[in-house]
Amino acid sequence: xxxxxxxxxxxxxxxxxxxxxxxxxxxxxxxxxxxxxxxxxxxxxxxxxxxxxxxxxxxxxxxxxxxxxxxxxxxxxxxxxxxxxxxxxxxxxxxxxxxxxxxxxxxxxxxxxxxxxxxxxxxxxxxxxxxxxxxxxxxxxxxxxxxxxxxxxxxxxxxxxxxxxxxxxxxxxxxxxxxxxxxxxxxxxxxxxxxxxxxxxxxxxxxxxxxxxxxxxxxxxxxxxxxxxxxxxxxxxxxxxxxxxxxxxxxxxxxxxxxxxxxxxxxxxxxxxxxxxxxxxxxxxxxxxxxxxxxxxxxxxxxxxxxxxxxxxxxxxxxxxxxxxxxxxxxxxxxxxxxxxxxxxxxxxxxxxxxxxxxxxxxxxxxxxxxxxxxxxxxxxxxxxxxxxxxxxxxxxxxxxxxxxxxxxxxxxxxxxxxxxxxxxxxxxxxxxxxxxxxx
Amino acid sequence: xxxxxxxxxxxxxxxxxxxxxxxxxxxxxxxxxxxxxxxxxxxxxxxxxxxxxxxxxxxxxxxxxxxxxxxxxxxxxxxxxxxxxxxxxxxxxxxxxxxxxxxxxxxxxxxxxxxxxxxxxxxxxxxxxxxxxxxxxxxxxxxxxxxxxxxxxxxxxxxxxxxxxxxxxxxxxxxx
Numbered sequence: 001x002x003x004x005x006x007x008x009x010x011x012x013x014x015x016x017x018x019x020x021x022x023x024x025x026x027x028x029x030x031x032x033x034x035x036x037x038x039x040x041x042x043x044x045x046x047x048x049x050x051x052x053x054x055x056x057x058x059x060x061x062x063x064x065x066x067x068x069x070x071x072x073x074x075x076x077x078x079x080x081x082x083x084x085x086x087x088x089x090x091x092x093x094x095x096x097x098x099x100x101x102x103x104x105x106x107x108x109x110x111x112x113x114x115x116x117x118x119x120x121x122x123x124x125x126x127x128x129x130x131x132x133x134x135x136x137x138x139x140x141x142x143x144x145x146x147x148x149x150x151x152x153x154x155x156x157x158x159x160x161x162x163x164x165x166x167x168x169x170x171x172x173x174x175x176x177x178x179x180x181x182x183x184x185x186x187x188x189x190x191x192x193x194x195x196x197x198x199x200x201x202x203x204x205x206x207x208x209x210x211x212x213x214x215x216x217x218x219x220x221x222x223x224x225x226x227x228x229x230x231x232x233x234x235x236x237x238x239x240x241x242x243x244x245x246x247x248x249x250x251x252x253x254x255x256x257x258x259x260x261x262x263x264x265x266x267x268x269x270x271x272x273x274x275x276x277x278x279x280x281x282x283x284x285x286x287x288x289x290x291x292x293x294x295x296x297x298x299x300x301x302x303x304x305x306x307x308x309x310x311x312x313x314x315x316x317x318x319x320x321x322x323x324x325x326x327x328x329x330x331x332x333x334x335x336x337x338x339x340x341x342x343x344x345x346x347x348x349x350x351x352x353x354x355x356x357x358x359x360x361x362x363x364x365x366x367x368x369x370x371x372x373x374x375x376x377x378x379x380x381x382x383x384x385x386x387x388x389x390x391x392x393x394x395x396x397x398x399x400x401x402x403x404x405x406x407x408x409x410x411x412x413x414x415x416x417x418x419x420x421x422x423x424x425x426x427x428x429x430x431x432x433x434x435x436x437x438x439x440x
Numbered sequence: 441x442x443x444x445x446x447x448x449x450x451x452x453x454x455x456x457x458x459x460x461x462x463x464x465x466x467x468x469x470x471x472x473x474x475x476x477x478x479x480x481x482x483x484x485x486x487x488x489x490x491x492x493x494x495x496x497x498x499x500x501x502x503x504x505x506x507x508x509x510x511x512x513x514x515x516x517x518x519x520x521x522x523x524x525x526x527x528x529x530x531x532x533x534x535x536x537x538x539x540x541x542x543x544x545x546x547x548x549x550x551x552x553x554x555x556x557x558x559x560x561x562x563x564x565x566x567x568x569x570x571x572x573x574x575x576x577x578x579x580x581x582x583x584x585x586x587x588x589x590x591x592x593x594x595x596x597x598x599x600x601x602x603x604x605x606x607x608x609x610x611x612x613x614x615x616x
Contacts, residue, residue, distance in 0.1 A: 182593040208588055211552060230583050231556060252560060252584060255553040268553065270584060273515075273564020275557035296557040312554065319554055342551035356551050382595070385551055401548070403595035432552070 014142040014150055029106060029127040029134060031074055031162050038419070040076035041162065043069065044104035044128075046087045047080070048121070051113035057144065058112050061121060061151045065108070067195065068155035068169040072395075073420035075162075078104055090122060096131040104128050108158060119144040123154050125161055135161050148197060149439070156438070168390040169194060172436045173397065174212040174221050174238075175411060177201060178429035182407060189223060191238060194390075194435065196425040202241060211386070211432045215258045218436035222246065222256035222265055233267050235282070246280060247287065253278075255298045259326075260306045266290070268298040277311055279326070290328035301345045302326070303370075310334070310344040310353055310370075321355060323370065334372040343386050346370075347393040348437075352416070354387035354396050365398045367416050378418045382407075386431070391438045397424065399431040495535055500610055504531050507607040508566060512549070512600075515561040517569060525566060528608055529573035538610040540575075542566050544584045545591075545607070547600035552586060559584030566606040 031041045045066050048058040069075040085098035090111035099107045110123035122139040126132070138157060140150045149170055156167030177190040177199075186205035189212055192198055203209055203225075210231070212223035218238070225234050228245060233253040236243035246265060247253055256267035265280050276291045277300045291297040295315035302309055310323050316333065319340035324331040335341040339359025346353055350370075357364040357377060363384045368375040383401040390396070394416060401409040409431040411424040424430070492499035500506060505528070508521030517525065532540060544563030546555035563582035571577050592599030 183590055185588075208585075210556075210588070252556075254556050268557065270557060270560035273561045273568075273582070275560060296554060296561070298553040298557050299551070312551075314554075319551075342554050358550070361549075383548065405593040407593075407595060 014140050014146060014153060016138060016140050016153065029130060029162065030164060032164075038074060040070075040074055041105050042078055042103055043075045043106040043108065044078045044083065044099050044102065045069075045108045046083055048110035048112045048123070049087055049090045051090075051111055051120075053114035054112035054119065057114060057119060057147050061112060061147055061154075062110070064148055064151035064195075065155045065158070068152060068167075069158060071195070071422075072159065073415065074159075075106075078102055090124075094126055096126070096128055099126075099128045106134070106158075106162060108154075110154070114144050117144055118142070119147055119150065121150050121154060123157075125158055148193065152193070165394065166392040166438070168392045168395065168435075168438065170439050171391050172214070172218055172439065173388075173411075173424075173433050174202075174214055174223075174436070175399075175426070175433040176209060176212070176431045177426065178409060178431055179205070182405060189221070189236070190426075190430075191221075192426070199427065202236060202238065211255065211434075213257045213434045214436040216260060216262045216437055218439060220258075220262075221434075222258060222267075224254040224256065233265065235265075246282070246285075248285070249287075255300065257301050259302050260304055266300040266302065266309060268300070277309070277328075288328075290324065291331075299343050303346045304348055304350045308346075310346050312342045312344060319358075321353065321372075334370065335368070335375075336372050337375055345387055345389060347389050348391060349393040352393070354389060354416075356385045356387065356398075365396060365414065367396070376416075376418065378414045378416065379412075379421065383409075384412075386433070388433050388435045390435055395420075397433045397435055399433060401431070494531075497538075497610055500528075500531055500535075500608075504528055506609070507605045509601060510562055510604040510606070512547075512604070513558070515558070515565045517565060522569065525569045526573060529570050529575050532570065532575045532579070532610075535610075536579075540570075540579050540581065541609045542570075542580065542582045543589075543607045543609060544582065545589060545603055545605050546587045547603040548587045548590060548595065549600065550587065555586035556584050557586075559586045562604075562606045566608065570608075 047062045050058040066077045070077050082102050087109045107126040107128050113120045120139055120141045124137040125134045127134050140153055142150055152169035155169045159167035171194045172191055173194055174191045177188045178185050180186045187209050188205050189202040189209050191200050207225050207227035210224040212221045214221055221236050223234055224231050231252045231254045233246045233256040234243050235246055252270040254268050256265050258265055268275050269278050275296045275298050277297045279288045279290055293315050295313050297313045300309050300311040307326055308323055309326055312319055313322050319342050321335040321341045321344045322331055322333050339357055341355050341357050343356045344353050352367050353370055354367050357366050362380050364377040365379045365384045365387045366377040381400050382403045384398055387396040387398045395413050397413040399409045400412050401407055408429040411430040411433050414421040505524040508524050542563045544559030546558045567580045567582050590603045592602045
């Protein structure tokens with residue numbers, strides 16, 4: 001925990017710093033995420049104290065922090081009307097007995113001030129039973145229109161201190177917003193906060209767009225568009241919306257993903273009916289062919305260290321998952337169960353692969369170790385497809401499509417324990433989600 | 441009343457009696473001819489049955505048959521499909537000035553990327569067949585739509601079987 005702040009580099013947008021020096025204490029309060037039944041940790045999050053100019057922010061900031069933490073399924077917020085005391089002075093000593101009395105294990109106290117368009121959030125995390133702080137108090141400073149991101153950052157710190165793992169709240173999701181009837185679906189690229197807030201549409205619906213993926217720094221995306229008249233991999237800057245076809249040579253390209261260092265894109269190219277995997281260096285536009293079988297090879301995804309690529313192929317008959325070295329060598333089959341496997345995605349921790357499994361007419365999102373062992377199916381439905389990992393590798397988001405003529409897709413997430421399945425709210429139908437890394 | 445459906449756009453009465461409606465594939469909408477049809481309703485006994493201009497796109501779509509269907513996860517042509525493509529090849533050779541785009545499609549029972557690849561295979565399967573029958577390779581362009589453009593919207597085999605298709609679109613996008 002002492003090193004925690006180091007990983008929280010001061011960013012251009014939101015500055016994070018310790019606000020006071022307490023005796024460093026690892027604390028004993030800790031929730032362990034494992035396969036067992038979890039009793040959510042009771043946590044008290046009284047509304048942040050409103051300092052000067054911050055009245056309009058304190059409730060919504062507090063609400064976002066609560067939603068983030070409770071949304072993980074690991075925490076239970078003790079309702080405000082059960083609180084027997086309030087925090088009116090962030091600097092005053094906490095009366096731990098008042099929080100112990102309502103069975104809070106953890107308590108978050110916070111303060112907000114707003115001056116000259118700059119919002120400052122300060123907070124402390126308390127171990128109620130141990131009557132002490134967990135880690136140092138921290139503050140975030142940024143333009144007040146970034147209040148949501150600041151709240152997510154506070155929640156990320158709380159999550160990290162209580163679970164020992166990195167959070168995932170200050171992150172974004174790029175996906176395909178869908179509207180219209182099933183046989184005339186209009187698709188647009190959209191980006192939003194991980195929780196569905198702050199949606200922005202990046203394209204109009206004139207061309208089919210598919211399967212966007214973030215660059216490592218979340219400023220660029222790669223995706224497939226039909227605007228050239230055929231499926232073509234494009235890159236787009238999420239801020240300026242400037243876009244270009246990645247490969248200027250003709251051919252149908254799709255299923256792109258960035259390398260972990262952001263310098264390359266791995267993707268599929270269909271040539272005379274045969275789909276293989278290619279690596280393209282973004283700067284030089286040099287393209288290297290990685291597979292050359294007559295089978296379908298697609299849906300490539302890098303390992304986090306960039307040394308290997310997981311992909312799907314039907315070279316053995318059905319659709320299955322394989323891993324190769326990043327130069328195309330050393331191919332080995334990974335999936336080994338019944339049914340077909342597709343859309344493999346390497347976890348950010350490097351130890352797991354999430355996938356779509358099709359068996360007996362049902363679709364599942366599952367995870368397995370990179371050697372194919374410990375396969376675990378997390379969901380089941382008419383059509384669940386396209387997992388993407390949370391930045392900390394604890395949650396996968398995917399889309400679920402309902403059957404029939406009014407069938408439509410929507411975004412869902414589920415913990416890799418199989419718990420906490422929930423729908424992500426979006427204003428339209430949604431498919432093909434891709435989660436960013438934690439933002440700077 | 442299949443004959444009436446076919447009769448509408450006829451300008452010249454040509455003796456192409458081989459209106460092969462037996463392939464069972466050809467139940468799509470008759471774009472651009474319904475207006476004429478509406479004008480003749482109520483008097484159908486007096487409609488003289490005739491045939492489409494054999495060089496028309498409507499003739500290609502309705503009489504030749506603009507699409508072939510595939511079994512689940514397959515790209516091989518069934519005998520009916522090959523028969524349709526034989527007729528397509530003959531028509532395309534007889535009409536050398538139309539442009540051709542072969543669209544490959546998949547049903548919804550598959551993942552997006554795989555279905556794009558499968559659609560590419562199906563389009564290529566048709567393209568290769570037409571080339572083998574003498575249609576110049578330079579005229580044959582393919583595109584895959586994967587599962588992005590279903591024709592039928594139910595989630596049973598009745599619809600899936602019509603969505604697993606390759607459509608030969610001639611002269612500018614009247615197909616699919």
